Structures are given as structure tokens and as C-alpha cells.
Amino acid sequence: MKHLKDWLQRLNSRPAPDNYWESYRHHEALEVLADCKGEGDWLTLSSHHNGFVREVAVRKLSELPSPEALAALLERVNDWVPQVRQLANAGVQRYLVPEHTPALLHALQPLMALAERQRADHRETLAAARTVLQGAEVRDAVQAAFLVQHGKSARFLFDLLLEASDEPVSLLGKALAHREMTVRQMAVSACQSLPAEQAVPLLQLALATPGASVRVKAMHALLSRLDEPREMLRDALLDASPAVRNLARWAAPRWQLDAGEVLAKRLDAALPKSKREWLGVLGLASELEVSLDECWRAAALRSPMASVRLAALVSLSDEHLSEQLAMQDDPADKVFAKACECLGRQPWDALEAELDRRLDRDWQHLPDHRRAALMALRPRWQQLAYLLRRLDSEVQQRDYWLAWIANWCQQQYLMVDPTTAPAERRKLLAQVAELQDNGALPPDCVTRLA
The missing domain is CATH 1.10.10 (Arc Repressor Mutant, subunit A)
Structure with missing residues (x-):
């Protein structure tokens, strides 16, 4: 409290300024600071509109080291008042040592934000923070934080860990299992700079991860590294993602692989058990314009998963009018809407009797949007x-x-x-x-x- 008492004494001992607004700010600062007690108050006051208040708050927070205090000081490092910036920067420098790694990890967001703030040059502060977080003695703590972060924070930590790593294979393996898809994409890109004996197992691991963009990048890299990619392409042809299937269909002829034969062999096997399996088979069948037999169509259209029913409906040709009409009773709005879209391509005389029957039966029970969609299938005068x-x-x-x-x-x-x-x-x-x-x-x- 010594700094606060000294500051208040100096402020009270000054002669009253001639400028009205300066005098107003002095008195406002005295009133605000008179009621300030603990660290929580100083954290709040560090963003006060009055520069005198912010200056005192920054001085106090520099004396009360904590992760929250560091976050507040990093915000003030870009303050519009030069004196406040200088005080905040001096306070931040005390945290740029390995002992304060937990605080730096807590304050990642304001730390990263300095790179985009131009009121002062923050490059030295950012470089010093990166150096601390890349130290061997704090590697385990930083890596543990990386595994639970997401978004920009996860990307920032992965980048600095990778830059400081002499043996990145273990880190890349963890990154490929990270919940943040952009981190997995960065890891796939980093794998491509490794020797083939290290890169291939990691890239194959990436093929099993969520996120079609990750699998596509991994496939691109593996196609130039594998001597025999046919097995990978067979699996990719039946991938749930259209992007992965398209890449596999593009690459298949180069390796004398027939997508139609792959599909036919899968259709001779048992029905899929998972959503991803269903979406892969139905997607490839639709892209190759292959009509599924009645057993497969019926099983897909009765699936408990709406996404599978939707994919099955998309794969139906206009000849399957009865199935399209039946899907108007589907509980999922997306499936119902797609059924209406398909029926919109049918001739009116083929729909009239069934639409009349459904509207007569369900008019009072239909939600407004479904009733309107069924009416829109009728020509205007028929409505x-x-x-x-x-x-x-x-x-x-x-x-x-x-x-x-x-x-x-x-x-x-x-x-x-x-x-x-x-x-x-x-x-x-x-x-x-x-x-x-x-x-x-x-x-x-x-x-x-x-």
C-alpha cells in the first residue's frame, strides 16, 4: 500500500490544476481509489477509463504476482497512455522466467493478442515469452497445457513446441489425436518434412482421425510415399467424406483400381453397422450412379440415424416414387425436406392421389412448415x-x-x-x-x- 499512499499524498499536495478536465480526473481518481481493497478491485480498476486509476492499479498488480495479475498487465502493455504502458511492461518482464510458466499459460490469450496490437512494439516481449515456454525444464507442463487447449491457443503452443523439439515424432503423434482439427492439419503438414520411415506411420494414423480435411491431406502425402497404396484407396473409396472419396476416385485409375468393383464387393458383404460405413457405401453408390437392391434400400431408409436415411433418399432415382412418398412421414425435418425436393421433380398426375390422401389424413396434425411444403408440391390452381x-x-x-x-x-x-x-x-x-x-x-x- 506504500505506493498508493505516496501517490495519493503527491496528488493531494499538487496545486489545483487550471484545466477543468484534468482537475476532474484527479478528483475522480481520488474517489475511486479511496474504496479500493483487495486484488479483485485492482484487476477491475486496471481497465478503468481514468488513466490515473489505471496507473495505480498497474503499480499494485506488479506487486501482487498471480496469473490473473499477469493477464491484466498484458492488456495494459498496449495502453494508450505511455506511462501506463511502461509500468505494465516492467511488471510483465518479471514473469518471463521459467518459475512463472503456469502464469504465462494462464494468460495465453492476452499474450498472443500482443502480436496484433500496434500501439507499441511487442516483439521482444513475445520472443522472450516463447523462449521461456520452449525451455526444456518446462516442456512437460507446456505439453500438458497444449493437450487441453483449443483454437488459437492450441495452435500457438503446438507451433512453439514443434520449433523447439529435436525429436518431434512423439509430439506429432499427440497432435494427430488432438481435439482441435486445425492442430491435426498442422501436424499432417509437419509430418511431410520427416523421413519416410517416420512420416508414413504418422500419416496412416492421421487417416483414422476425424476431420475430412485432415484425412485428405494425409492421403495426398501418402500417395507419394507408399509403394502400394491400393488398400488405402479401397478404404478411402468407402469413406464417409465426399472429399476423401473424390480424391480416392481420382487416384484409383493410376493404380489399376476400379471403384465400381470395390463397391460391388462391399454390397456383397453384410449390411453396415455404423453411420460412417453407411454414409461411405451410400455416397459411393450415388456418385457412381449405382442403384442399390431392395434389401439395401429398405435397410438404409429404416435406419435409426437421420443422416443415413437422408443419404439413402439422395441416392434414390426418380423411379422410386413409393419410397420418396413414404419418407414424407420421416420425423427428421431434413429428410422430409429432401423428400419434398425429390417429389418436386415428379409429374403431378403421379403425386395427386397420394398427396390428397396424406393431406386429408394429417392436415390438422401437421406442423405449419410441413403442411406448407406439401401444399407447395401442388400446382397453384390445384392448391x-x-x-x-x-x-x-x-x-x-x-x-x-x-x-x-x-x-x-x-x-x-x-x-x-x-x-x-x-x-x-x-x-x-x-x-x-x-x-x-x-x-x-x-x-x-x-x-x-x-
Whole structure:
């Protein structure tokens, strides 16, 4: 507290400044600092808008070493007041020793942020921090922190560990199992600078990791290092990722490997048990335009995994109308939407009876977005024909259907319908006109449809 008391005494002993704002800031600092007690207050005050307050807070935090204090000091190293910057920088220098490695690891985010801040030159501070974190005596602690970090922090620690490592194989093995995909990508890139006997096992390990971009990079590297990559390509042709499959299909002819034969052999085996297996088989079949037999189609469309059902639906041709119609009952919205997209390519006369039946059965229970999607499968005038038919057949719900028809008419603009015959259009328009003349519909319905 000695610095605070001395500072307050000096501030109180100064003659009152002539400048109003300077005087205001002095008095504000005195009031704010009078109630300051523990470290938590100093951490908060280190970002106060008053420069006098920040200066005192930085002085106090420099006397109270802790990971939190270091993080606050690193923020102030880029302060807009030169005196505060100098004090904060002096405080940070005390942490740039191996004993304070835990604090440096705690304050990684503000430390890395210095590289992008240009109010002062922070290169020496960053270089000194990297040197400390690369020391042999703290290697285990830094590596342990690297394994649990994510995002930019994980990449930063991997980069400095790799730079300081004389034998990087162990580190690269850990990096290839890291939860951060960008770290795994960096590790694959680093593997390519190793001798083949060290790189190949690591790259093969990368092929089993999540993240298609990682597997693609590893495959690219292995294709130039393996004398016999056929087994790898066979597995890649049935990978769940389209990017991996595409690379494998591109490379397969060079090694006299036929993707169609690989698929046929897999289709002769047992049904897949995992989502990744299903997606690989269904994806390759779709890309090669191979139609699956009924057993495989039925199993895929009944899968408990929505992504598998979606992939199976995508692989269906337009000939499989009954399966496309059945998938309209799928509980997953993505599968339902894809089924509607597929049905949108079918001729209207093939859909009419089944769509009428489904709408009659499920109208009241369908969510609004599904009801709207099913109605959108109908040509415009056929939407009106359906609503008028329900109005005629359900007299007890007349008001409900009149409200639907009125709302539907209000939403129409430039009716485009190449399917409905002109005679049927005139008949439907006459029905709407009669309802409008009787006052059952708003007066502008016919105008919107004509």
C-alpha cells in the first residue's frame, strides 16, 4: 500500500490544476481509489477509463504476482497512455522466467493478442515469452497445457513446441489425436518434412482421425510415399467424406483400381453397422450412379440415424416414387425436406392421389412448415382446388376453410401453373367469385387470381 499512499499524498499536495478536465480526473481518481481493497478491485480498476486509476492499479498488480495479475498487465502493455504502458511492461518482464510458466499459460490469450496490437512494439516481449515456454525444464507442463487447449491457443503452443523439439515424432503423434482439427492439419503438414520411415506411420494414423480435411491431406502425402497404396484407396473409396472419396476416385485409375468393383464387393458383404460405413457405401453408390437392391434400400431408409436415411433418399432415382412418398412421414425435418425436393421433380398426375390422401389424413396434425411444403408440391390452381374441395366436404368447419381460402388468395401473385387446364381454372375462379359475391370471402380475392 506504500505506493498508493505516496501517490495519493503527491496528488493531494499538487496545486489545483487550471484545466477543468484534468482537475476532474484527479478528483475522480481520488474517489475511486479511496474504496479500493483487495486484488479483485485492482484487476477491475486496471481497465478503468481514468488513466490515473489505471496507473495505480498497474503499480499494485506488479506487486501482487498471480496469473490473473499477469493477464491484466498484458492488456495494459498496449495502453494508450505511455506511462501506463511502461509500468505494465516492467511488471510483465518479471514473469518471463521459467518459475512463472503456469502464469504465462494462464494468460495465453492476452499474450498472443500482443502480436496484433500496434500501439507499441511487442516483439521482444513475445520472443522472450516463447523462449521461456520452449525451455526444456518446462516442456512437460507446456505439453500438458497444449493437450487441453483449443483454437488459437492450441495452435500457438503446438507451433512453439514443434520449433523447439529435436525429436518431434512423439509430439506429432499427440497432435494427430488432438481435439482441435486445425492442430491435426498442422501436424499432417509437419509430418511431410520427416523421413519416410517416420512420416508414413504418422500419416496412416492421421487417416483414422476425424476431420475430412485432415484425412485428405494425409492421403495426398501418402500417395507419394507408399509403394502400394491400393488398400488405402479401397478404404478411402468407402469413406464417409465426399472429399476423401473424390480424391480416392481420382487416384484409383493410376493404380489399376476400379471403384465400381470395390463397391460391388462391399454390397456383397453384410449390411453396415455404423453411420460412417453407411454414409461411405451410400455416397459411393450415388456418385457412381449405382442403384442399390431392395434389401439395401429398405435397410438404409429404416435406419435409426437421420443422416443415413437422408443419404439413402439422395441416392434414390426418380423411379422410386413409393419410397420418396413414404419418407414424407420421416420425423427428421431434413429428410422430409429432401423428400419434398425429390417429389418436386415428379409429374403431378403421379403425386395427386397420394398427396390428397396424406393431406386429408394429417392436415390438422401437421406442423405449419410441413403442411406448407406439401401444399407447395401442388400446382397453384390445384392448391385452390384442394381447399375448395375441403370446404364443400366439411360443412361443419366452413369458417375454418373459408379463412384458409381467403388467406391463400391474399398470398397469390402472378399465378404460374402450366399443369391445370384453362377450363378447370375458370371453374375454380367461378367458385371463388360466387363465395366473394355472397360475402364469404374478402372483395379482392378474384382480382388476385384473375
